[in-house]
Amino acid sequence: MSVIVATSLAEAFAALSAHPEATLVAGGTDVMVEVNAGHRHVADVVMVNRVGELCTWRHDGAMLHLGAGVTWSQIEAAPIAEWVPVLAQAARTVGSPQIRHVGTIGGNLGTCSPAGDGLPGLAALDAVVHLASPAGERSLPFAEFMVGPKRTARVAGELIIGVTVPVLRGWQGYSKVGVRNAMVIATASVALVTDLDGRTVRLALGSVGPTILRCTEAEAFAAANVDFANGAASAAVVSEFAALARAAARPIDDHRSTAEYRRHAVGVLAGRLLRRAFPNE
Template identity: 55%
Template sequence: MTVIVAKELATALAALREHEDARVIQGGTDLMVEINFNHVKPTTIISLRDIASLRTIRQEVRGLLSIGSGVPYSIIEGEPVLSAIPALAQAARTVGSPQIRAAGSLGGNLGTCSPAGDTLPVMFALDAMIHLSTVDSTRVVSIHDFMTGVKRSIRQHDEIITSVDFPIVKGWQGYSKVGVRNAMVISVASACLVADHEHADVRIALGSVGPTIIRCRESEAWLKANQDLSAGAFISPQLAEEFGKRAAAESSPIDDHRSTAQYRRHAISVLASRLLRKAYP
């Protein structure tokens, strides 16, 4: 196996175009597992780890935080992400162990595109935009179009994810996940809720309960039609419970080695209802 350690994005892109079965690697916390189990056998690996431009966090446009695909979770957990996009910092804090968080990245979470990826519900709830580059082109794609199925995305072989744009929303946001234990765990069910006080609406996205992340558009519309969602509004326990049930009804879980579909639905109804009550204490 040939390993190319790229120092510049252009070098990595050129190598990716040249080698048809090449795979890019950032932290390696997903890819090395796949290689060690012989699930994939690339002849060329292109390391992105030394490309400084992929490891930056920028706020060039007002109201938007742009996070490089190579920024590790250990950085995302802290400032400036913690204040600007607290749900993303919370999601980052739940990933694996300190060692996994020091290496694992947003780009890798998107590259793998598992419905259990912890940062993906946050991207769906915030309508994040994904930046992709090839040797001779760039494009920006909504996360809603990016993920197409279980570990499937629209990313082409010769594209590298360079960054993710997150809108900074005025209001409250949170991420919660349920797993088989408290730490080092892939989620059985997860949810990100964003209460946008400026637009008086609530957005919720669910992980691990469908082939893609699920944005609960019907529950969101029902809530907006039945409840004042501006800052300081009061949410009754009954309404929060009904919202949880509606969110669970929009999920599409399966039975697998981690959980039953029935438990996953129950977990979603509890997570959604709790997050809503936290958003409007």
């Protein structure tokens, strides 16, 4: 057994080369739950939470680059919260302050659970995920990165190094349903992002399918029927938008909820978020 604490990308790659099957750990808040329960055995571990290059973010005008090691505590606070409110709202619902202090956006991507709170916002923002290995870097749209429940396009030897999202003008929000307000895994979740310049409304659903689902029909309907200039949407438009969100869901019954409840919930949440984005009738 070895636990290697990498403090640079070069060290992380060297550790991965020496231990190709090593478990990559950032905050550890997903991995350790499985280890404590005896569901996962770790032999070799490469800690990436202290890799300097991963713990930074960069805002250059229209884009925000978040290193994989940026924590939810950082994302829920200014200035990042002001640039990507949808991620900040999601961050505020990730576990507890204890979890958010160490849990990272890279870890959320690495686990890639359909219930991951950061993922609907990343999907709605058309985020680009950056992967690196000693052979070089590659970038994938989020939709190509997440290929199934807890399955990603990352290959052995690669590190998730960060994610790039646009800084948009317009309302953004994230809502989720769970059994209580704090410390809860999403039963159903919805992210909505408006782009006032591109005149688009983006809608992504979590916990109601094998991956995060973008609702392209609801998005096209909203773009054609809301009043961007006056921040207005009629009750009929909100209602139809909610129905299209429900239709896009592909939920299952499991220990947390039923498919029927999840489908209903994403409709309610989608309608509620559209109303918040366009408060006038």
